[in-house]
Amino acid sequence: MSFVTDLRCDRCAAVWPHRDPVLLCPACGGVLDAHYDLGAISLDRILSSPPGVWRWHELLPVEDARHFVDIGAGDSPLIHCPQLSSWIGAQVLVKYEGQQPTGSLKDRSFAVAMAKAAELGVRGAITYSSGNAAASFAAHANHIGLPGLILVNAWADRAKLAALYAFGMPVVLLDWSDFRHVEAMMAHAVGVMGIYGFVNFQNPWRHEGYKTYAYENWLDLGRRVPHHQIHPIGTGGGIFGSWKGYRDLIALGWTDSMPRLHGTQPALCASVVTAFRNGAAEASPEGDPTATIAEAVASNLPLDAGRRPLRAIRETGGQAVAITDDEMRDGIRRLGREGIFAEPAGASTVWAAKHLAESGAIRPDETVVLLVTATGLKQPEAVPLAELPRMNATTGDLERIVKQWMK
Ligand SMILES: [Zn+2]
Numbered sequence: 001m002s003f004v005t006d007l008r009c010d011r012c013a014a015v016w017p018h019r020d021p022v023l024l025c026p027a028c029g030g031v032l033d034a035h036y037d038l039g040a041i042s043l044d045r046i047l048s049s050p051p052g053v054w055r056w057h058e059l060l061p062v063e064d065a066r067h068f069v070d071i072g073a074g075d076s077p078l079i080h081c082p083q084l085s086s087w088i089g090a091q092v093l094v095k096y097e098g099q100q101p102t103g104s105l106k107d108r109s110f111a112v113a114m115a116k117a118a119e120l121g122v123r124g125a126i127t128y129s130s131g132n133a134a135a136s137f138a139a140h141a142n143h144i145g146l147p148g149l150i151l152v153n154a155w156a157d158r159a160k161l162a163a164l165y166a167f168g169m170p171v172v173l174l175d176w177s178d179f180r181h182v183e184a185m186m187a188h189a190v191g192v193m194g195i196y197g198f199v200n201f202q203n204p205w206r207h208e209g210y211k212t213y214a215y216e217n218w219l220d221l222g223r224r225v226p227h228h229q230i231h232p233i234g235t236g237g238g239i240f241g242s243w244k245g246y247r248d249l250i251a252l253g254w255t256d257s258m259p260r261l262h263g264t265q266p267a268l269c270a271s272v273v274t275a276f277r278n279g280a281a282e283a284s285p286e287g288d289p290t291a292t293i294a295e296a297v298a299s300n301l302p303l304d305a306g307r308r309p310l311r312a313i314r315e316t317g318g319q320a321v322a323i324t325d326d327e328m329r330d331g332i333r334r335l336g337r338e339g340i341f342a343e344p345a346g347a348s349t350v351w352a353a354k355h356l357a358e359s360g361a362i363r364p365d366e367t368v369v370l371l372v373t374a375t376g377l378k379q380p381e382a383v384p385l386a387e388l389p390r391m392n393a394t395t396g397d398l399e400r401i402v403k404q405w406m407k
Contacts, residue, residue, distance in 0.1 A: 023196070100131060117196060211245030227363075331350030
């Protein structure tokens with residue numbers, strides 16, 4: 001059972017039926033957003049369901065349970081991090097999306113969007129991705145036998161390409177220097193060629209899956225929301241979806257407070273951060289997306305010019321923070337000391353929390369959830385390896401090495 005009612009256009013406010021396979025607004029080409037009638041949601045029913053994305057199906061857009069696509073998305077751990085808490089000066093928890101079925105946050109969104117596509121009778125699909133979404137798309141489409149085509153950044157880490165190869169879906173390497181060309185090309189695929197697409201926001205169902213961040217955090221914190229949440233911004237689906245989820249919790253009367261939602265971008269291409277500082281409603285192209293190690297979120301301009309993440313940040317009193325590649329590498333090391341292996345984009349949240357705490361925006365008694373959006377196994381080449389010592393299997397070498405390393 002779902003309480004979804006319709007889709008509405010961000011730009012022209014036109015209303016469209018959710019049971020039609022509309023993607024972008026047929027009237028103006030704007031991005032669409034789903035609305036719900038929350039009056040009949042039952043927390044008892046939700047809590048009696050097994051954990052995972054589909055526990056929250058009443059708040060998601062898929063009406064018939066036979067269409068749920070479930071390879072294990074959702075229910076990632078919320079990990080208390082004592083060393084980060086002490087260093088940052090706040091109560092720091094990591095929501096670790098590296099434990100999702102394909103190792104990234106994208107599984108939340110593809111579980112939902114793929115199920116909706118199945119319900120709509122979609123027969124084939126296309127997506128563009130920096131790599132993480134591509135793996136999730138392939139896994140979820142394969143699971144329901146939906147044929148697809150993946151366009152992936154030509155410079156994606158080999159680990160991401162290996163996963164795609166294993167999934168066996170057709171993959172084409174895509175070269176681009178200005179994301180507006182990718183956005184226009186994918187809008188053409190959807191609007192002119194009539195292909196069903198899965199690019200976040202151009203597909204109105206992907207970000208619905210990220211509402212489950214808010215629900216899970218609320219449940220894991222003892223039915224309270226955190227004071228702050230920090231999420232890297234690619235297109236902004238994670239932060240915008242979180243905002244919808246937290247608004248649901250308030251509308252349902254399950255909490256009366258909204259976390260401050262902060263977003264990070266790589267300093268080498270920080271168009272949303274610049275727009276935030278300038279008080280602009282939309283971002284302008286900036287930087288070189290191939291120059292940063294944060295390949296999962298690198299873009300000179302997010303889709304729809306970053307309007308949605310900017311709204312989510314401003315309306316919750318959050319901030320947009322630019323993080324250098326060196327800070328991301330340091331974030332990877334600091335998360336590693338908590339037992340968490342992060343890819344660079346997810347590790348950007350560590351120094352964002354540090355900067356926000358230093359500026360007084362985060363106080364010592366406040367809870368901060370860092371969204372570590374994917375496992376470091378996605379991008380092992382981002383971790384510089386030092387020369388490692390070597391030994392032979394002899395007692396002499398063992399004694400020498402132990403003396404050196406176990407003082
Ligand atoms: Zn419209």
